[in-house]
Amino acid sequence: MVVKKDGLITDIHSLIPGGAHTYSRGDDTFPANAPKSLSRGKGAYVWDTTGRRFIDWGMALRSVSLGHAHPKVDRAVISALRSGVNMSRPVPEEAILARLIASVVPSAEMVKFGKNGSDATAAAVRLARSATGRDLILRSDEPDFLGIHDWFIGSTVMDRGVPTAVKQLTKTFKYGDLGDLENQLKAHPNQVAAVVLEPLGKFSTSPEFLRGLIALAHEHGALVIFDETVSGFRVHIAGAQGLFDVRPDLSTFGKAIANGYALSALVGRRDVMELGGIRHSEDRTFLMSSTYGSERVGLAAGLATISELRSGTIFRQNERVMRRIVEAMAGAFDYHGIGARLKVGGLPISPNISILGPDGEVDFRAKTRFMWLMIENGVLLSQHLFSVAGAHRNRVVAKTSVAIDQSIRGLAESIKRDSVLEDIQDLPVQPVFRRKN
Numbered sequence: 001m002v003v004k005k006d007g008l009i010t011d012i013h014s015l016i017p018g019g020a021h022t023y024s025r026g027d028d029t030f031p032a033n034a035p036k037s038l039s040r041g042k043g044a045y046v047w048d049t050t051g052r053r054f055i056d057w058g059m060a061l062r063s064v065s066l067g068h069a070h071p072k073v074d075r076a077v078i079s080a081l082r083s084g085v086n087m088s089r090p091v092p093e094e095a096i097l098a099r100l101i102a103s104v105v106p107s108a109e110m111v112k113f114g115k116n117g118s119d120a121t122a123a124a125v126r127l128a129r130s131a132t133g134r135d136l137i138l139r140s141d142e143p144d145f146l147g148i149h150d151w152f153i154g155s156t157v158m159d160r161g162v163p164t165a166v167k168q169l170t171k172t173f174k175y176g177d178l179g180d181l182e183n184q185l186k187a188h189p190n191q192v193a194a195v196v197l198e199p200l201g202k203f204s205t206s207p208e209f210l211r212g213l214i215a216l217a218h219e220h221g222a223l224v225i226f227d228e229t230v231s232g233f234r235v236h237i238a239g240a241q242g243l244f245d246v247r248p249d250l251s252t253f254g255k256a257i258a259n260g261y262a263l264s265a266l267v268g269r270r271d272v273m274e275l276g277g278i279r280h281s282e283d284r285t286f287l288m289s290s291t292y293g294s295e296r297v298g299l300a301a302g303l304a305t306i307s308e309l310r311s312g313t314i315f316r317q318n319e320r321v322m323r324r325i326v327e328a329m330a331g332a333f334d335y336h337g338i339g340a341r342l343k344v345g346g347l348p349i350s351p352n353i354s355i356l357g358p359d360g361e362v363d364f365r366a367k368t369r370f371m372w373l374m375i376e377n378g379v380l381l382s383q384h385l386f387s388v389a390g391a392h393r394n395r396v397v398a399k400t401s402v403a404i405d406q407s408i409r410g411l412a413e414s415i416k417r418d419s420v421l422e423d424i425q426d427l428p429v430q431p432v433f434r435r436k437n
């Protein structure tokens with residue numbers, strides 16, 4: 001028996017490898033007391049199949065940027081699906097949305113849509129190889145994730161199944177270290193097609209680094225690809241590149257672009273993007289072409305979401321909210337005597353929050369205990385702990401701050417009793433990229 005009459009899933013692992021369709025939704029990334037499945041969401045709240053309500057800070061792997069079931073987005077979607085969702089020729093929304101994105105993202109001279117960030121970034125990699133006639137990719141050592149395709153997976157510890165020949169084509173450089181990047185470029189002269197990175201580092205970011213990186217890459221004949229799947233439409237309407245006024249050759253967007261609906265975009269320089277077009281006489285380059293590329297629901301959601309993000313004050317509001325969350329965390333860690341266990345980095349609007357062990361490394365046991373206690377206090381966090389959306393308004397933030405204080409008190413007690421592992425009643429949450437289960 002897998003699904004009971006009330007919809008509760010009892011043994012999803014017997015049907016679905018990993019028990020979820022995304023590793024970071026799986027049992028090994030949540031504490032044992034987390035809801036097994038979620039059946040509904042509205043605004044900043046989600047409900048599990050037994051009717052329990054939680055304040056949600058996971059926001060569907062950071063894709064829900066406005067809030068669950070946002071009325072304006074959903075109205076646009078309903079109208080789109082009543083018109084038929086897929087056609088044999090382009091639908092008008094393709095050009096309208098491409099024009100909108102080109103008008104808000106300065107580096108977007110041309111736009112190509114897909115349904116997920118992985119495909120967009122893999123397409124950018126192929127395009128860079130096509131444009132430069134080179135094979136090597138240099139990617140940052142600080143990615144949360146750059147997609148499901150071999151070019152990236154082959155460069156992780158979870159590289160089983162990726163051919164050795166493919167693995168050898170992706171090298172890494174240290175984020176924030178231009179000297180290391182230069183050494184890598186010099187070590188592989190005339191071989192690097194692209195330098196690929198998430199523009200925001202986990203703990204440090206600077207426009208000077210990004211400008212220096214672009215200059216260095218260009219000096220060595222390589223293109224620069226910004227993967228803005230996470231930072232795009234999140235830290236600024238034009239992503240990190242807009243915030244810092246820098247111009248990559250190609251960039252990719254996903255997640256926040258369509259409030260949780262499936263949509264991604266590869267954007268960039270006209271001369272490079274045109275290689276995927278039909279108006280040149282060179283050899284053809286196969287650029288992101290799929291049955292669902294012009295599927296209308298995602299496009300309609302993207303149009304409504306970007307319009308909403310552009311018209312409002314959401315980025316300022318989100319920054320204020322995240323400052324309050326970080327203050328609540330820092331205050332509680334200090335008050336309960338474990339201040340040295342908290343590490344916060346990144347931008348105020350998109351902070352990276354870690355709980356450390358006595359050795360200064362991320363402490364997954366303490367993180368699990370904290371997530372566990374937040375669940376007991378009615379708040380659902382995910383792998384990245386807090387992901388802000390427009391629906392995280394005052395009341396929600398105030399309730400979350402109370403939950404933070406109570407949970408950190410509990411965490412401090414577990415640490416003092418030396419019972420963190422015992423108190424989480426199962427294995428600690430684990431990072432997706434690890435060699436063994």
Ligand SMILES: Cc1ncc(COP(=O)(O)O)c(C=O)c1O
Pocket residue numbers: 061115116117118119121143144145146147148198227229230254255
């Ligand atoms: C930086 C980055 N790139 C690419 C991806 C892949 O996006 P998707 O899951 O939409 O394929 C992710 C997903 O988390 C990501 O964080």
